Amino acid sequence: MNKQIAEGELAVEVKGLSHWFGQQRVLNDINLKITAGQIVALVGPSGCGKSTLLKAILGTHPPSEGEVIVDGEVIEAPSRRVGIVYQHYSLFDFLTAERNVAFGLKLDSTSLPFRMLMLPKWLQLRQQHLERSREYLKRVGLEASAGKYPTELSGGMRQRVAIAQSLILKPKLLLLDEPFGALDEATRESLQMMLLGFYQENLIAKAEGRTPEYTILIVTHELNEAIYVANRVIGLSRFHDQADRGAMVVYDRPCPVFQPDDPKDVEKLVEQREQLRRAVFDPAYVKHHSKYVSFWSELAAQEAAVAGIR
């Protein structure tokens, strides 16, 4: 894990978040800090409240208790600070790929009266938006498909466009809700590479003293994927010593991040996957809920070790 990325500027903070559906408490006292440039994977058994947490961060379903702070502001409704890519329904059917990507720029930088009453200015601006849109499509390797409608694109291409659509607005946090779940293995792998590429760009930005552009929280049910693409993995589960109080963060540890072209350290990967599977998915393994919540302390230990060497 890269220390610089972990220590960056705070992008998202979840404070004491709990949520009930009727009498049933689904989430219990979730506390999280995600710094700019982190790529965080969120895993957990089905029905453990991952989507509820994601919706709270997105702002569509505010929590019963606690708050989500993004860029210093409490999230109460969806806004451009938090982008989202869903497994399905990520693109607007009636727009071509380039217009889908430029859609946010249009909505964010102009109003309906402006577009109707200042048509020449709007058309001029539109060209700039489309140019930027094509730049982002190039970043995700789809410049050749700019004029295609979503129905003419494959599942993997659609998800790439959806990622570009969200990233063009430079959100403080990008949520990926099982984005590769419906894709075949090869496409999934190429998109994982794309995320690793983003992480590499974050490292370069940090080294140059810039704020990293990509802060991502990816929800996935694929443990290998979680450990492979993220630099931090968080496990949400009801299998802990306070199970009656709902799901809590029971796993929060750094991951060995690979560069896109690096060979995978399979041994490390398998070891962490087994630990994650047991800690988060095994109902028989009851432990103190914070046993594996050690991301920040491991970071501090790493820092101390580095300081000791110096």
Place this chain on the structure above:
Amino acid sequence: MIRQPIPAWLVYTLGVSGVVVVLAIYAALSIRQTQINPDQNIFPGIQAFGEGLSEITKVRGGESNPKPSWLSVDLRETYWRLFLGLSTGVVLSVIIGIAMGSYTVVEALLNPIVTFFAKIPPTAMLAVYMVVFGIHLKMYVAMIALGVFFTMAQAIYQAVKKDVDSDHIDKAYTLGASEFEVIIEVIWNQVLPRVLENLRLQIGPAMVFLIAAEWSFAGEGMGYTIKQQSKLQNMHVVYIYLAILGFSGLFFDWLLVQARRRLCPWFGE
């Protein structure tokens, strides 16, 4: 085999064959009827149609006071009523349908009313429209508008519920859309092809309501002339009017298909 594709030439050949068969049946009936009664006008021949056409396109009145032909007056009256009625009905149904599909309060308030009135045949409401609006333009417009409104509002409401996923709406908010922009930029664009498809389906019923109303109350219009000419058994005029109604229906349908292809190329066929 079910839905087995056939070559394009066969599609056109079969289409043309259907028309030829209908014309051939008509010609046979016309010849047979003329053999029985040379003065028959139930299945008039080509010559009679020529006379009928000349009759309805003839400029009336004297040279000093020329009046437009029956056909031009009827076309103007009928299609003006149709245009006003349909456009009013479509605008209302789009607004109400989208509002019902977007806001649960509006849905709860209007759904029972819209569903109830959609079940009443508009021709059965003719008496009400006549009493409320009189037998002038307003009555025809109201009948067509309300005739298409309830059915179309229901269809658009369903389209908003079914075609516009909540995730799309949330996504638009994350891209900086205001509530009004979500309606205009997302919901409207997503349901536009459904609106055009429903409009295609509503033109037929709208014509039925209009012709029925003109038949009963009008002094001018296609329905009125068909009634008058059928009383006189001038079927050579009646059939021409029916053909005009059929062709204009086909033309409007074609126009709406072109509009859908142009405005919603993403929707497919």
